[in-house]
Amino acid sequence: MDLTPTPSQTVGPYLHLGLTDTRSISRVAGDGAKGDRLRLTFRVLDGEGVPVPDAMIELWQADSEGNYAQHDGAPNGASFLGFGRLATAQDGSCTFETIRPGRVPGPRESVQAPHINVSILGRGILKRLSTRVYFAEEPANAADPVLALVPENRRATLLARPDSTRPGNWIFDVHLRGEAETVFFDV
């Protein structure tokens, strides 16, 4: 058997049918989860700054102590799933409810700053785009081993900023292409 990994293809414009109409997950952390609660709004924009109304965002994060969930939630309710999935609306946005992740160990005894791992899929996107959400003003960012790999003048594209009009709400813009292009990772 040929063991070269299967190639990727676009998720297409009808992803909602299979993935989000009945299978969205907006609450990444249940009511019982420990940690600082927050709402995180993504806005996906194309190379001309136009909102992308048919994209899908998935996120994967650690809990407030920096641990990744190893098993899926039991029917009687594990509070922390760590995984979310939403389709973008007409204005290119979607909003998750979660808690601020704790710090996860990194390579060579380092510790990573709080971050959320993000997948972006959509029509016109031939394979999953991978990025990370970090939090503006977080002191640990200065020593994060992954941020250090990013050219300094592009690091700001990975910072979620607080929504000044609504406390507890954060905003992260995904610019797929162009001037303010978000950093994407080769994972």
Added chain:
Amino acid sequence: MSSPLIQSTRSNPKEFVTPFRRHEPGTQPDYFYPAYRATRLRAPSQPLIFLPHTLSEVTGPAFGHSAIGPHDQDLTRQHAGEPLGERIIVRGRVVDGDGHAVSNSLIEIWQANAAGRYAHAKDDHPAPLDPNFTGTGRTLTDNDGFFSFVTIKPGAYPWRNHHNAWRPAHIHFSLFGPAFVTRLITQMYFPGDPLFAYDPILQSIPDERARQRLVSKFDLETTKPEWALGYRFDIVLRGREATPFEK
């Protein structure tokens, strides 16, 4: 159980986690492929930043049997009546790059009906909807990595990417695998479809052998007499780098 993804710092001080293998050139599409028009404004223009794997990359969500409903893997039994079209069984095995089974792993599928129409508000192709077909399913691979779905063969459909553009008949597949980095979205095609050479989405994969991996094979063993033709579609997810422990 397969070898651990995470090794303790005491036994393996240099590498905290076992990274996954990277893709060989040509085996995956590029992001920018102008023949597929929508990539022109949605593909990144900057080079990707190489990210060595950490715990964040080698862990991933797991979904249990509570995520699967009783008819989720049979797309012909989700409504009062049976859908029109050729009933087919799609069977396959999910393995990693070392041939190890990817067991108890979630697969989600969706597709058009036999006429080539999706049960989706955005599809305005003038082909009839089938009241007995929504076209979505999910299953978990078994302990040996096998899965199967019962469905009907989807039709080709037009998509206005260019003049007289038609997608070859396909079923969308979504898999998680064991880690964030093994996440795969792909499409399964059917053997002998005359549209392959004209389809920019399939042609975006540079390597001809790699493209062939997305074409299912007619399988007489999976075919059930007087019931349904069978197609075999195996899926390979990324394998891990070898470590001193595995050698």
